[in-house]
Amino acid sequence: MxxxxxxxxxxSVRYAExxxxxxxxNGTVVVGISDYAQDQxxxxxxxxxxxxxxxFEQGDEFGTLESVKAVSELFMPVGGDIVAVNEDxxxxxxxxxxxxxxxxxxxxxxxxxxxxxxxxxxxxxxxEMLRGFE
Amino acid sequence: MRYLPHTDDxxxxxxxxxxxxxxxxxxxxVPLDCRRTRDxxxxxxxxxxxxxxxxxxxxxxxxxxxxxxxxxxxGSYEHVRPASVSYLLNRSEFSTAYTPYQPEISQGTLQAxxxxxxxxxxxxxxxxxxxxxxxGASALAEAVLMAGRVTKRTSVAISGVVHPFYRQVVKTYxxxxxxxxxxxxxxxxxxxxxxxxxxxxxxxxxxxxxxxFFGCIxxxxxxxxKAHELGALFVTAFTEALxxxxxxxxxxxxxxxxxxxxxxxxxxxxxxxxxxxxxxxLTKYVRRMPGRVxxxxxxxxxxxxxxxxxxxxxxxxxxxxxxxxxCTNNSLCALTAAMFLASLGGTGIRELARLNYDKCEYLKxxxxxxxxxxxxxxxxxxxxxxxxxxxxxxxxxxxLAKGIVAGLPxxxxxxxxxxxxxxxxxEIKSKADLDVxxxxxxx
Numbered sequence: 001m002x003x004x005x006x007x008x009x010x011x012s013v014r015y016a017e018x019x020x021x022x023x024x025x026n027g028t029v030v031v032g033i034s035d036y037a038q039d040q041x042x043x044x045x046x047x048x049x050x051x052x053x054x055x056f057e058q059g060d061e062f063g064t065l066e067s068v069k070a071v072s073e074l075f076m077p078v079g080g081d082i083v084a085v086n087e088d089x090x091x092x093x094x095x096x097x098x099x100x101x102x103x104x105x106x107x108x109x110x111x112x113x114x115x116x117x118x119x120x121x122x123x124x125x126x127x128e129m130l131r132g133f134e
Numbered sequence: 135m136r137y138l139p140h141t142d143d144x145x146x147x148x149x150x151x152x153x154x155x156x157x158x159x160x161x162x163x164v165p166l167d168c169r170r171t172r173d174x175x176x177x178x179x180x181x182x183x184x185x186x187x188x189x190x191x192x193x194x195x196x197x198x199x200x201x202x203x204x205x206x207x208x209g210s211y212e213h214v215r216p217a218s219v220s221y222l223l224n225r226s227e228f229s230t231a232y233t234p235y236q237p238e239i240s241q242g243t244l245q246a247x248x249x250x251x252x253x254x255x256x257x258x259x260x261x262x263x264x265x266x267x268x269x270g271a272s273a274l275a276e277a278v279l280m281a282g283r284v285t286k287r288t289s290v291a292i293s294g295v296v297h298p299f300y301r302q303v304v305k306t307y308x309x310x311x312x313x314x315x316x317x318x319x320x321x322x323x324x325x326x327x328x329x330x331x332x333x334x335x336x337x338x339x340x341x342x343x344x345x346x347f348f349g350c351i352x353x354x355x356x357x358x359x360k361a362h363e364l365g366a367l368f369v370t371a372f373t374e375a376l377x378x379x380x381x382x383x384x385x386x387x388x389x390x391x392x393x394x395x396x397x398x399x400x401x402x403x404x405x406x407x408x409x410x411x412x413x414x415x416l417t418k419y420v421r422r423m424p425g426r427v428x429x430x431x432x433x434x435x436x437x438x439x440x441x442x443x444x445x446x447x448x449x450x451x452x453x454x455x456x457x458x459x460x461c462t463n464n465s466l467c468a469l470t471a472a473m474f475l476a477s478l479g480g481t482g483i484r485e486l487a488r489l490n491y492d493k494c495e496y497l498k499x500x501x502x503x504x505x506x507x508x509x510x511x512x513x514x515x516x517x518x519x520x521x522x523x524x525x526x527x528x529x530x531x532x533x534l535a536k537g538i539v540a541g542l543p544x545x546x547x548x549x550x551x552x553x554x555x556x557x558x559x560x561e562i563k564s565k566a567d568l569d570v571x572x573x574x575x576x577x
Contacts, residue, residue, distance in 0.1 A: 048421070066421075
């Protein structure tokens with residue numbers, strides 16, 4: 001497991017308590033899981049994705065990640081409609097481990113309320129939360 | 135595994151270790167109204183010879199083969215058990231009924247389960263099978279729950295000619311999980327009437343059994359069409375696995391889940407158990423499938439090996455989100471089925487199934503000529519519903535007195551079928567046996 005100072009935690013994304021990250025692009029929000037989360041899970045072997053067009057509230061479960069010895073649910077950092085899913089994860093779920101913020105993105109959301117994004121943590125808040133786990 | 139009872143000294147040592155004086159003290163935290171105040175009312179111990187006598191007397195009161203000719207099926211079938219199967223089962227490497235706790239150390243057991251999965255999936259024309267469940271009824275209940283997980287829906291259409299016990303078990307499993315069951319009636323020809331399905335709101339599954347409880351073979355293509363039109367899973371069960379030695383496999387007819395009882399595949403009837411829950415589905419649904427699954431892989435040196443796989447569905451990892459609470463299988467019975475299927479081979483299974491079908495058709499024809507009414511016109515495999523000449527239900531007792539058990543009286547399960555009997559003929563019955571039955575009925 002990585003120590004907190006070894007984690008790759010960019011300042012350009014917002015973080016949810018369940019370790020998803022969310023990044024605002026051209027009006028949509030791209031979602032993945034943090035370096036901390038992928039490190040804790042270990043080698044990810046399977047990703048269960050929602051369908052494009054599904055809509056969820058903030059905090060709803062929208063998929064699952066399966067690693068060698070655990071399964072974790074994915075929760076919506078912001079509510080909205082799924083406009084795209086990362087199809088590459090079907091063949092290469094390990095992308096989430098290798099490149100959690102770019103190649104390992106999971107879904108793209110058309111957010112219903114951008115204020116929900118503001119309510120998420122910035123990198124400092126997230127690091128502080130992780131310190132609490134140590 | 136040996137049964138080792140605790141001696142008084144053992145019990146005293148354990149009580150001492152936890153710091154209580156008596157068993158009474160140990161159970162003190164259990165509220166009084168939840169405790170049994172006196173010992174169960176059981177007869178006293180017997181010597182070995184007294185016990186043998188007692189069992190012998192019980193056995194004499196049972197109408198079983200070879201003294202009786204038994205035409206009972208209805209979910210438990212009298213079939214040949216090749217000597218190769220009993221011989222192999224007696225090998226000590228195999229004679230444990232439990233999934234080993236450190237499974238990968240028992241490569242032989244895992245390979246046997248892998249072969250069982252392969253053979254059952256092939257028999258039913260499906261892509262994937264688990265390492266077995268307890269019996270046909272619980273397998274069907276698990277199938278209904280699985281259909282709910284896949285479709286995220288909760289209403290289920292289930293045929294009223296699915297075995298009544300299976301329907302009971304399904305109800306017990308799913309009613310507390312918020313499922314709504316709609317029972318489908320049967321038509322004049324003894325098959326499921328699918329028309330009520332049209333009025334259902336987004337069913338999770340359309341569930342039938344084929345051959346059904348009346349022995350009739352369902353029109354699975356029609357079920358497939360109906361289920362998939364409504365976005366429901368097509369689930370089909372069976373009590374007589376051998377039928378698929380002859381019938382078109384449910385997999386080839388578009389089934390999503392095929393499950394049922396594997397007792398026919400070399401497992402003795404043993405007064406109704408243990409059975410074998412066969413469970414098969416499509417690859418795209420395996421992550422929603424209950425039960426243990428054995429996979430084939432390669433180790434670090436590139437050698438073939440077998441492992442328990444997809445364990446992340448299971449409760450020791452997935453906790454409350456597990457696909458089911460089944461965390462074991464019926465290994466010894468599954469192994470028996472694998473040995474049975476391998477002993478007969480594809481051709482042997484087809485021939486055995488053909489024998490059942492032919493003998494059954496012969497008996498149907500002869501009974502009809504002897505004045506019996508065959509209640510349903512639907513095609514059958516090795517079971518059918520019959521009414522004796524002049525609707526004389528007392529015939530059953532007269533035949534019993536002559537050493538013939540003429541099937542299962544159906545009125546208990548279907549009151550409208552008062553006077554009807556479910557008769558089963560397997561390969562075990564000779565033509566002479568069948569002719570005796572017909573002669574007795576005609577006389």
